[in-house]
Amino acid sequence: MVGVHARPDSPAWAKSGGWRTRIFSYSLTLTMGAIFLLSWLVQSIAGRVSYNEERLARRQDPVSYLDYLGNADFWSRTLQNWQSEFLAVGSMAVLAIYLRQRGSPESKPVGAPHESTGIEG
Structure with a gap:
């Protein structure tokens, strides 16, 4: 067909x-992969901002983006982000209808x- x-x-x-x-x-794989990568990027940027705010409050130097990607705080936030699970399942159900x-x-x-x-x- x-x-x-x-x-x-x-x-x-x-x-x-x-x-x-x-x-x-x-299209379904491409769209879901793009959503995954984009949400990971946004989470990493927001997490770095929050992490650096905490460091500055303790009078420590901020970390660069690449240093933050190797930091335990980034991986902890990423792996414990349960909202992304609900977004992934919900979007998969909706997008599978059209893609x-x-x-x-x-x-x-x-x-x-x-x-x-x-x-x-």
Whole structure:
């Protein structure tokens, strides 16, 4: 159901072929990976600001961003961030409705229309 096999009601990127269909075929993985990396980046920046505020309050020198990435405080905050778990599960459920992952039993076939549900891939 991709390229020449796509139906008239299939998404446009499933019909176009080439790099656009390839991106659409793995859009769920690409989107979830980007969300993961972006949330990790934002958490690391905010964590460094907070960590340096605590250090300055104790009259210690602030640490650089790269030094903070190797610091136990960063890893503790990262590994104990339970809110990210809820965000990941919730966004996976919502995004799996619209995005596709070729060969995944959890998502619709790449060429299936957005309106279809319960189609085996």
